[in-house]
Amino acid sequence: MGIIETDQLTYRYGSRRGIDAVGLRVHEGALYGFLGPNGAGKTTTIRVLLGFLHGSTGMARVFGLDCWTQSARIKQDLGYVPGDLRLWPWLTGQSALNMVGAIRGRELATPGRQLADMFELDLSVKVRRMSKGMRQKLGLILAMAHDPKLLILDEPSSGLDPLMQDRLLEYLRTVARRGRTVFFSSHTLSEVERLCDRLAIIRQGRIVFDGPLDDLRRQAGHEVRLRWNPAREIPADFDRSIPAGVRLVSRDGLDVHLHSSVEVVTLLPWLGTLPIDDLALGRPDLESIFRAFYQTDAQSAENGGRR
Amino acid sequence: MNLGLIIRALREMLPTTALIAGMLGLISGLLAYALPAVQARFLQRSFIPPGLQQMRNVMLGVDSATGGVADIAFSIAWSHPVVLILLCAQAIIVCTRVPAGEIERGTIDILMGLPVSRRQLFLSESLAWVVSGGLVLGAIYGGSFIGAMFIRPEYRPDWSNLAMVLVNLGLVYALVGALALLAATLSDRRGRAVLFVLVIAVGSLLVNFLQLLWEPAKHVSFLSFLHYYRPIGMLQKGAWPWRDLAVLGSGTLVAWVASGIILSRRPLTTL
Numbered sequence: 001m002g003i004i005e006t007d008q009l010t011y012r013y014g015s016r017r018g019i020d021a022v023g024l025r026v027h028e029g030a031l032y033g034f035l036g037p038n039g040a041g042k043t044t045t046i047r048v049l050l051g052f053l054h055g056s057t058g059m060a061r062v063f064g065l066d067c068w069t070q071s072a073r074i075k076q077d078l079g080y081v082p083g084d085l086r087l088w089p090w091l092t093g094q095s096a097l098n099m100v101g102a103i104r105g106r107e108l109a110t111p112g113r114q115l116a117d118m119f120e121l122d123l124s125v126k127v128r129r130m131s132k133g134m135r136q137k138l139g140l141i142l143a144m145a146h147d148p149k150l151l152i153l154d155e156p157s158s159g160l161d162p163l164m165q166d167r168l169l170e171y172l173r174t175v176a177r178r179g180r181t182v183f184f185s186s187h188t189l190s191e192v193e194r195l196c197d198r199l200a201i202i203r204q205g206r207i208v209f210d211g212p213l214d215d216l217r218r219q220a221g222h223e224v225r226l227r228w229n230p231a232r233e234i235p236a237d238f239d240r241s242i243p244a245g246v247r248l249v250s251r252d253g254l255d256v257h258l259h260s261s262v263e264v265v266t267l268l269p270w271l272g273t274l275p276i277d278d279l280a281l282g283r284p285d286l287e288s289i290f291r292a293f294y295q296t297d298a299q300s301a302e303n304g305g306r307r
Numbered sequence: 308m309n310l311g312l313i314i315r316a317l318r319e320m321l322p323t324t325a326l327i328a329g330m331l332g333l334i335s336g337l338l339a340y341a342l343p344a345v346q347a348r349f350l351q352r353s354f355i356p357p358g359l360q361q362m363r364n365v366m367l368g369v370d371s372a373t374g375g376v377a378d379i380a381f382s383i384a385w386s387h388p389v390v391l392i393l394l395c396a397q398a399i400i401v402c403t404r405v406p407a408g409e410i411e412r413g414t415i416d417i418l419m420g421l422p423v424s425r426r427q428l429f430l431s432e433s434l435a436w437v438v439s440g441g442l443v444l445g446a447i448y449g450g451s452f453i454g455a456m457f458i459r460p461e462y463r464p465d466w467s468n469l470a471m472v473l474v475n476l477g478l479v480y481a482l483v484g485a486l487a488l489l490a491a492t493l494s495d496r497r498g499r500a501v502l503f504v505l506v507i508a509v510g511s512l513l514v515n516f517l518q519l520l521w522e523p524a525k526h527v528s529f530l531s532f533l534h535y536y537r538p539i540g541m542l543q544k545g546a547w548p549w550r551d552l553a554v555l556g557s558g559t560l561v562a563w564v565a566s567g568i569i570l571s572r573r574p575l576t577t578l
Contacts, residue, residue: 099315
């Protein structure tokens with residue numbers, strides 16, 4: 001059984017798309033990245049999982065429990081940091097811990113202080129006097145102090161300095177090693193790449209990829225950059241000679257950039273026939289793969305705008 | 308019920324409740340101290356300006372030139388516009404906090420991310436509303452009691468009759484609070500919810516005031532919740548106004564249940 005399971009999960013904001021037929025399965029102990037551009041549907045998915053919104057159709061379960069009808073039970077073992085974290089301004093860090101502890105029916109002062117030491121947060125400061133980074137740290141402490149089985153973090157590192165980001169990621173790795181599950185939503189791939197072993201990419205409300213990072217790299221094919229021998233001219237019909245599964249990305253003088261979705265062994269014989277001076281062949285980095293998703297989104301938006 | 312939620316709600320509204328309860332206690336005390344003497348002098352006068360007489364009659368719903376000093380004076384004190392406005396303001400402030408206030412402030416996500424059901428949230432908020440109501444109503448009664456300690460004994464009201472008025476006023480507070488709760492569950496903006504209840508409250512005050520001055524207002528006076536709050540009858544006769552209590556009570560119940568149903572079904576997220 002997955003810790004998080006959704007199937008054909010759909011939510012619409014009136015006539016506006018929220019998420020469409022989202023299917024996810026997150027297993028226990030996973031460090032699961034949930035990636036997508038702004039407005040892709042990450043927060044909507046999380047809000048359905050937390051029972052803030054009732055999915056229009058489809059199924060959403062956490063710990064095998066229904067996200068809408070059994071939401072309160074689910075959240076006993078869940079810690080959540082919202083993307084746009086706001087806290088009650090009249091609270092201090094300590095009183096926030098006491099209040100959340102009272103709501104959870106657990107003593108959170110001691111583990112909260114340990115986490116505050118780790119994040120270097122002064123718990124005596126009132127929320128209204130805290131900087132964005134301090135509030136973010138407090139939000140993380142409140143979500144993690146009860147050592148939940150599942151952490152749902154919606155862009156948790158926003159506002160944190162690089163040192164604190166490292167500490168957060170290290171802490172999340174530690175909790176995952178203890179069998180806790182982390183569902184980590186972000187729009188920056190580097191963060192997910194550093195932390196997660198599996199990820200889903202959501203675009204325009206639909207899951208366009210779900211699997212291990214290596215699968216994403218494999219699906220992305222190969223980048224081929226070659227430099228033509230200066231002694232030979234690039235034939236005029238070069239574009240037409242490119243085999244199926246290989247696409248010309250750009251050509252700048254003697255430099256040719258290709259993208260291949262075929263196996264390397266299939267590609268090499270064709271490359272061997274070309275008068276190449278230099279060749280670089282490899283998997284594209286994740287950033288460029290993800291950027292391609294972003295660009296597609298931006299193009300769609302642009303086309304939509306023109307229509 | 309969730310103890311943490313109750314503590315949160317009480318703690319959040321304690322400063323406002325303390326302030327309003329303090330003001331109401333002070334005003335009630337001053338009115339209880341000053342009005343009986345004013346009423347006694349009023350009854351001794353051979354000529355009373357018709358405008359003033361009419362205003363008082365409108366406010367009380369009876370002829371204020373007749374009847375006991377204490378009954379008239381405490382009726383005026385307990386239906387004084389400042390008292391009613393402060394009481395309504397307290398109900399509106401407390402009952403528009405959840406969910407509209409939390410959504411507007413952006414704290415609903417963190418609140419609903421905790422292991423609380425919507426039912427628990429609703430019941431905790433309702434309890435906090437009742438507790439705050441008890442505090443402000445207690446302040447009015449306490450203020451009257453303290454103020455009356457410094458007046459002549461014959462000017463003091465029958466305290467059990469005044470307790471009836473307290474119950475009636477409590478139901479006015481409850482109805483305004485329930486309407487505020489309903490508006491807050493229907494809206495994502497606290498300002499809109501406040502405006503909605505303010506329109507009803509001000510409309511009620513206005514209709515109640517106009518009904519004895521202007522004939523057409525009489526036909527719609529039953530729509531004003533103050534139509535069901537007449538302290539003078541209780542103070543003079545010592546009889547429970549069952550019909551008025553039933554109307555206010557059922558209005559409160561309907562609005563409260565509707566709020567609970569809406570809250571259990573509506574999306575709860577920041578905007």
